[in-house]
Amino acid sequence: MEELTIRTPADVLSFVGHTLGFWPRESLVCITLSDKHVGATLRVDLPKPGTEISYAQTVAGYLAHDTNAESVLFAVYTSQDEQAGPVKPQATTIAALTGALAERGLSIRDGLLVGNERVSQYDGSPGEGRSIPLTATQSSQINAEFIYRGSTIEPTNRITLPASTKETETTDAVRDRVKALGGLKVGEALEQARARWMDMLDAHSYPDREEIVNLIADLQFPVIRDRLMADIPGIDERMDRILLAQTHDKPQWSRVEWAQQLLLHAYTDSSTKHSAPILTAVGFINWWEGRGSKAHQFLQLALEADPAYHLAKVSDIMIGSGVVAGWNMDKGTAYRNPGLSA
Template sequence: MEKLTIKTPSDVLSFIGHTLGFWPQESLVCITMHENSIGATLRIDLPHQPGQELAYARTVAHYLTSDTTATSVLFAVYTSETTQAGSLRPQASTIAALTGVLAEQGITIRDGLFVGDDTFSPYDGEPGTSIPLPVSSTQTSAINAEFIYRGSFVEPTDQITLPSSNQAETKAAAVEHHMENIQAQPTEAALLQGRKLWADMLDSQDFPADDDCHALVANLQFPAIRDRLIADIPGMDEPMQQVLFAQTEQAPKWSRIEWAQQLLLHAYTRTSPEHAAPVLTAIGYINWWEGKGSKAHQFLQLALDTDPAYRLARLSDQMIGSGIVAGWNMNKNTAYTALPFDLP
């Protein structure tokens, strides 16, 4: 695929929005770089407790240095907090701490942006000395046009809105019917049947019939089958544990993973709350693979809302909360990216 070149600050902000899938709020966003090639993108909530700047900077640096090829970083501070001429930018002490911590790792700050509700400007520019650009200019940037052409869009926030579902009792009965059939089979036969059903869905270009959705949801209720089906998503002939924790040298098939997420959301609308936790957990896992920790956390919390005792969702959320990054995102050759980019 031909690489695209990010030329303007509007291009940078468009890239961030499409990469994350939403417009950040009260956030620090960092993009790692090697020479002129873009690497990983990190979004993290801004610190709000004074005195925590150094600890915060070390946490951010820990994530950024997961990209072992990174030599410099672009950053953007998104905040509704305003600044006046003669005053320091909001989060100035945080950025200073981050600059020092990254310098210890041999990584420099290449540039920064200050993004308000309506305008943005260079972070290091003296407030009042540069003309801020409207945030709306990102909508006419070349990079934004390319992303939209490829079918991407930017949500106003990262809050997940699940598709609606109804007729819960009827759907629950349909899923339980399939569960009874699965339980009646030998374990190996049930596993093979579940994998074939899932493989056929992943290989198809159409959404499955409702009965197949009920069958998929039923299979996901059994932990041994569930784990195998999740590991089948990336389309790799690798040990299941290495796939689940994104620790393969081979890159996954990201288009297949994105299709799997659409299929699971479709299946979610064909099930009831009592059977939804495995479906939402699988979607959370996909978002973790893609480096979207905030969305992964939200899906896992939604899974726990439907079943507070659902162990995989709880353990996965603890894993993400501890700062563990999916292995694929530590290598630019395997990390999830929507498009390849260069900076001039």
Template sequence: MEELTIKTPADVLSFIGHTLGFWPQESLVCITLHENSIGATLRIDLPQLPGQELPYARTVAHYLTSDTTATSLLFAIYTSEPSQPGQPKPHAATIAALTGVLAEQDITIRDGLFVGDDTFSPYDDEPGTALALPVTDTQTSAINAEFIYRGSAVQPTDRVTLPATGQDEAKAAAVEQHMNAIRNQTDGKAIQNGRKLWADMLNSNSFPSDDDCRALVAHLQFPGIRDRLIADIPGLDEPMQNILFAQTDSAPQWSRVEWAQQLLLHAYARTSPEHAAPVLTTIGYINWWEGRGSKAHQFLQLALDTDPAYRLARLSDQMIGSGIVAGWNMNKNTAYKALPFD
């Protein structure tokens, strides 16, 4: 695939929006660089309380240094807080702390952007100067046009919206019927059948029937089968534990992972809340693999809303909340990325 070149600040913001899949709000976004090549992209909520700048900067640096090739970075502050003439920019103490912490790791900040509700400008310029440009300029940037041409879109927020469901009783009964059939099989046969069903879906170019969706949901209700099916998503011939924790040398088949997420959302719409927790947890797990921590957290919380006792959702959410990053995202050769860029 042809590599593209980011030339303007509007290109940078377009790249961020399409890479994340949404327009950030009250966020710090950092892009690591090695010479002139882009590495990792990190979005993290801005600190809410004064006095937390140094711990916050150390947390950000911990994430950024997972890209071991990074020598510099770009950052963008997205906030509705106005910048006042003659006053420090909002979150200036945070950027100062981050500059110092990164310097200890031999990483320099190459440039920064201040992104408000309507305009953006260099972070270190004086408020009210002619350097401010309208945010709408990102819509006409070359990078934005190329992303759209390749089928990408930027959502207004990262808030998860689930497809509508209905006829819960009938759907629940259909899933229970499949579960009863699975219980009457040996463990080995049940796993084998579940893997074949899932593989056929993953290898297909079309969505499965409603009955096959409910059969998949039924298999996901059994933890032993569920874990095996999750490990089958990336298309890797590796030990199951290594795949689940994203600790493989080989990169996942990311297009297959994306298709798995679409299939699971399709299946979710064809089941009831009673059986939804494993489906939503698996989608959350996929988002963790892809480095989308905030979306992973949302899906896991939605899973816990349907079943507060669902153990895998709770443990996975604790893992993400503690700052554990999927191993694939520690290596630029295995990390999820939308497009190659220079």
């Protein structure tokens, strides 16, 4: 694919939107740059007052994992952009970030202030007339190219689950299948479950009802659930390293995306009592792909289905503490939106 060139603020915002898959709100977005080439993209919620220094150190630490980075471009997305006065929104945060990056040998190349209706240079004066309407992103060359490649920007980062029949006729079938699996030796049950799962991952169409019932039932057993989740990326390494995204090999991201579609398809046929493992697995996939906010949402939905579901609890604590999937620390293994493959 042809290499793309970012020339204007509208191009930058289009790039950010398509990279994240949604339009940020009350966020700080940072992009690492090396020899005029884009590296990693990081989005985090804006800090709470009084936490700016520790927040900046954390952000700088994440950005420094891009060992090729030379400088950083940032964008502050906030509804406070039209406030009167000389002090810019999040001025303390940006000052702290400048210092934290300098400690790591990085400088800030440029910054943008993105409001509800307009975007301007962060260091620019409101009277200089250098702001442009956000609608300019719709006609930017970058936006047009990404849309052509099949990429879209959602208005928010809120997840939308497919319609679920919830208490369906599959409830009894899953219950019976769980009972049958419980009568097998662990090794035998695991072998059968993995064979079924591999067939689904290798297929090019959604499974039939019986296969879906089997998948939902398989995921009810923690030992099987963990193994099936570890089989998703298609990596032959230790299971714990795969689940925590700390492998040497790159995941097969198209396989990961298909696994998420299969799991969401299974969710539509699962009852509430059986849906927590499915939603937890989807949460892990989103974390692997660098979508911590969406991962948190899926884990919260899993806990709504089963407040005592242990894996969802501990995983949400891990993600909430700021742990980033190891694959996203290296642009050679990090997930990229298919529309951004160039």
